[in-house]
Amino acid sequence: MRHLRLPVRLTRIGMLAENAVRCFWPLWTIGFLCLAPLMMGWQDILPLEVVWAFAGIGGVAFVAALIWGQRRFHMPTTTEALARVDAAMPGRPIAAVADVQAIGASDPASIAVWQAHVARMAERTKSARAIEPDLRIADRDPYGLRFIAVLFFVTALLFGSFLRVASVGDIVTGPSAAVASGPIWEGWVEPPAYTGRPSLYLNDIPEGPLQVPAGSKVTLRVYGEDGGLSLIEDVSGRGEEAIPLADGQQQFDIVYSGTLTLDGENGRRWLVTALADEPPFVTLTEPITADAMGEMSQPFRATDDYGIESGTATIELDLAAVDRVYGLTTDPDPIDPLVLDLPMPFTGDRSEFDAFLVENLSEHPLANLPVTLQLEVTDAAGQTATTAAEPLILPGRRFFQPFARAVIEQRRDLMWSRDNARRVGQILRAISHRPDDIFTSETMYLRLRTIIRRIDNTMPVGMDDEAEAEIVTALWDLAIQLEDGRLADARERLRRAQERLEEAMRNGASDAEIAELMQELREATNDYMRMLAEQAEPGDGTDQADNSENGMEMSMSDLQAMMDRIEELMQEGRMAEAQALMEELNRLMENMRVTQGEGGDGPPMPGEQSMQDLAETLRDQQDLSDDAFRDLQEGFNQGQQGQQGQQQGQQPGQQQGQQGQGQQDGQQGPGGQQDGQQGQPGQGGQLGEDGQGSGSDQGSLTERQQALRQELQRQRDGLPNLPGEAGEAARGSLDRAEGAMEGAEEALRGGDLAEAIDRQAEALDALRNGMRELGQAMAEAQTGETGQNGEQGEAAGRAVPGQRDPLGRETGNTGQMGSDQNMLGGMDINRRAAELLDEIRRRSAEQERPEVERDYLRRLLGQF
Structure with a gap:
């Protein structure tokens, strides 16, 4: 069977390899x-005795392994290979073909069966394949000695050379043989490790130019007599004198470009170019940015020819750029530069x-103060590069609640200088004079009084580092509680409204109770959304919605639609569906994030620009109110300093007694009622005729207030004609804000800062x-437009639940209002619609018309 020759031959070769591996x-x-x-x-390197001992042990072990392998080695035969191939096939067909019939040789039927069996087995032999040898010897080498030997050999191939084996002949033939064969040399150039470049074997490099990094180490090893070769080089700075190379090793570093020559038999000459390590480079790529929580992000770029090892950012106070007013007038305590590690x-x-340097330094003493930022990077060679000192305001957390901002300002003054401790305590007493108007909980007031007592206790003995750190931390925690407490209170109110509504669902409340609870839920939702919006800085990217697959966008109109649907289901008695929708609303509110921006790809809603302008006016009014408070504070401080000058003759014990007496009153300053008298504006002559404090450098407060009032009037006149009661309420609130601004303007002109601040607070509340109310009117307008155009998933011609016509009637099953016919002929439809809307607005504003008619006109405006 010729088809079996190749599989059997290959199998026999494999068996030969298998036996050789196992035996040798x-x-x-x-x-x-x-x-x-x-x-x-x-x-x-090793002593001669050690080399001879190693050679003897190695030779004996080699011969013993050879004899052991020869005694166990067996040359496989063709029969054995054929038997292995046959054993790999089912039924052993090769042996079956070679067999002879033992019984039934005279029976024709038995003979026929046997011949059929032999034919089937002969056909099966055609599928014979060569058998792979089993070269695994783990059972014979359980400790993996063969792998250790291979590892040693591969390492020798990488870092050694076969030429070194020839030096064994020196041991056998003696020194005379080495002299007869002439000197033998080897050389390597090892670049610095940080370059990542491989070592160069000089024996393989021909004469000519050779470029290597500066600092590379040259190693030369010579085997032979003294004077066989000499080294001439000017790359290490040692001079160009010829250095005889003895039997041994020579090492030096390449510092300069020059020549490297091995003079003598088989010598070479290279023109070496030392590639200098370029210094690193670092720069600021964009201005620093920060979010509302004070986390700053400074992008930068760093480059080096081999790589940057480390970097730092140094932030240092820019004292010349600090506005030295109020608590910053005193000389600051030493503030060490802040050193941050750059991300690598x-x-x-x-x-x-x-990369980006991302840090939150809101609690650092330099937060919100002018500083200089300087980056420095270092490469592996120790070279450094720095950027120019970049002046900036170190970002810190933004506080929007006025009292929280005041607490943070006093915390900054205390960290600026401990000499401000008395002033900080007095101001904290002054701003907490009426706690009911400021604090939402008694806990906050008690925390503030505790901080004031700690400051007073440090006065007689002075404030140390531990006391300062404790007071500064307490002020920060209080400011955070004041700032975040408003949002937490709004969220708690929303949660209570949801719980009351869920309880009403379970108990089967009446329609009147349902309407009352839904109104409470709407008000709590509006307050919560407003708090979120106040803490979201426009365009800072901190409150942008996630772009993940699970993210979704919802407008205020969508939330209102969900609450309307909940109320409708409850009135219909479908409490289970209302409960499920209520849980969905609760989940959405928990994961809510307020986003500000373009508002999507659709057209902008009427009033969005007005909302942005009003927000800007609100911020400007808040800044103006802060400036007025600072002027009032400055007048208070100067009056306090004048009184202290008059009382310099008093004994320290008397002053401390007066302070202790003032501290017994929970709401009075250090001097009891005298503090209020000292803080009255005008006593120290600090206010001019225009109401501007002497410390103000931003223009007249009166002129700024007048400009804000005129701007608000322009914005109020430019408001869109938003329908519904919310639109009218928004206009009324803006009217009240304008009136309050006018009152503040008159108070500033008369020099009464306290009255001006009160009127400005009324203006801020009216603006908010x-x-x-303007946002609610915009949401109602969007809801009406959505119901008409069939957006938000409503199919065309499908009735929206709860939708009514201008007369208050149900729209029916189709949900359509009006006619599809063109009833205007060839007139301009848009112009005619604008004229009709203007006429409806004019008539709805006429107070002499009956209330029924004006109510009808308002419903028309609400629908169209």
Whole structure:
């Protein structure tokens, strides 16, 4: 059977390899273990006795392994290979074909069966394949000695040379043989490790130019007599004198470009170029940015020819740029520069990268103060690069609640200088004079009084580092509680409204109770959304919605639609569906984030620009109110200083007694009622005729207030004609805000800062109410437009639940109002619609018309 020759032959070769590996693996293991040290040149370093002992042990082990392998080696035969191929096939067809019939040889039927069986087996032999040898010897080498030997040999190949094995002949033939064969040399150039470049073997590099990094180490090893070769080089700075190379090793570093010459038999000459390490480079790529919580982000770029090792950012106070007013007038306590580690890439190339320095330094003494930022990077060679000192305001957390901002300002003054401790205590007493108007909980007031007592206790003995750190931390925690407490209170109110509504669902409340609870839920939702919006800075990117697959966008009109649907389901008695929708609303409110921006891809809603302008006016009015408060505060401080000058003759014990008496009153300053008298504006002559404090450098407060009032009037006149009661309420709130601004303007002109601040507070409240009502009117307008155009998933012609016509009637099953016919002929439809809307607005504003008619006109405006 010729088709069996190739599988059997290949199987026999595999069996030969299998037997050789199993019998001679100790032989090549010992060979690798003996050859690796010779290739590494150990024979040139170790004593001669050790080399001879190693050679003897290695030779004996090699011969023993050879004899052991020969005694166990067996040359496989063709029969054995054929039997292995046959055993791999089912039924052993090869043996079956070679068999003869033992019984039934005279029976024709039995003979026929046997012949059929032999034919079937002969056909099966055609599928014979060569059998792979089993080269695994883990059972014979359980400790993996063969792998250790291979590892040693591969290491010798990488870092050694076969030429070193030839030096063993010196041991056998003696020194005369080495002299007869002439000197032998080897050389390597090892660049600095940080470059990542491989070592160069000089024996493989021909004469000519050779470029290597500066600082590379040259190693030359010569085997032979003294004077066989001499070294001439000017790259290390040692001079160009010829240095005879003895039997041994010569090392030096390449510092300069020059020549490297091995003079003598088989010598070479290279023109070496030392590639200098370029210094690193770092720069700020964009201005610093920060979010509302004070987390700053400073992008930068760093480059180096081999890679940046480390970097730092140094932030130092820019004292010349500080506005030295109020608590900053005193000389500051020493503030050490703030040093931050720059982020470095964990993986990848560090030769060029862009990164961001992200930190939150809101609690640092330099927060919100002018500083200089300087970046410094260092490469592996120790070279550094720095950026120019960049002046900036170190970002800190933004506080929107006025009292929280005042507490943070006093905290900053205390960290600026401990000499401000008395002043900080007095101001904290002054701003907490009427706690009911400021604090939402008694806990906050008690925390403030505790801080004031701690400050007073440090006065007689002075404030140390531990006391300052404790007071500063307490002020920060109080400011955070004041700032975040408003949002937490709004969220708690929303939660209570949801719980009351869920309880009403379970108990089967009446329609009147349902309407009352739904109104409470709507008001709590509006307040919560307004708080979220106040804490969201426009365009800062901190409150942008997630772009993940699970993210979704909802407008205020969508929330209103969900609450309307809940109320409708409850009135219909479908409590289970209302409960499910209520849980969905609660989940949405928990994950709510307020976003500000373009508002999507659709057209902008009427009033969005007005909301942005009013928000800007609100911020400007808040800044103006803060400036007025600072002027009042400055007048208070100067009056206090004048009184202290008059009382310099008093004894310290008397002053402390007066302070202790003032502290017994929970709402009075250090001097009891005298503090209020000292803080009255005008006593120290600090206010001019226009109401501007002497410390103000931003223009007349009166003129700024007048400009804000005129701007608000322009914005009020430019408001869109939003329908519904919310639109009218928004206009009324803006009217009240304008009146309050006018009162503040008159108070500033008369020099009464306290009255001006009160009127400005009324203007701020009216502006916030106007913005909230304007947003509600915009949401109602969007809801009406959505119901007409069939957006938000409503199919065309499908009735929206609860939708009514202008007369208050149900719209029916179709949900359509009006006619599809063109009843205007060839007139301009848009112009005619605008004229009709203007006429309806004019008539709805006429108070002499009956209330029924004006109510009808308002419903028309609400629908169209």
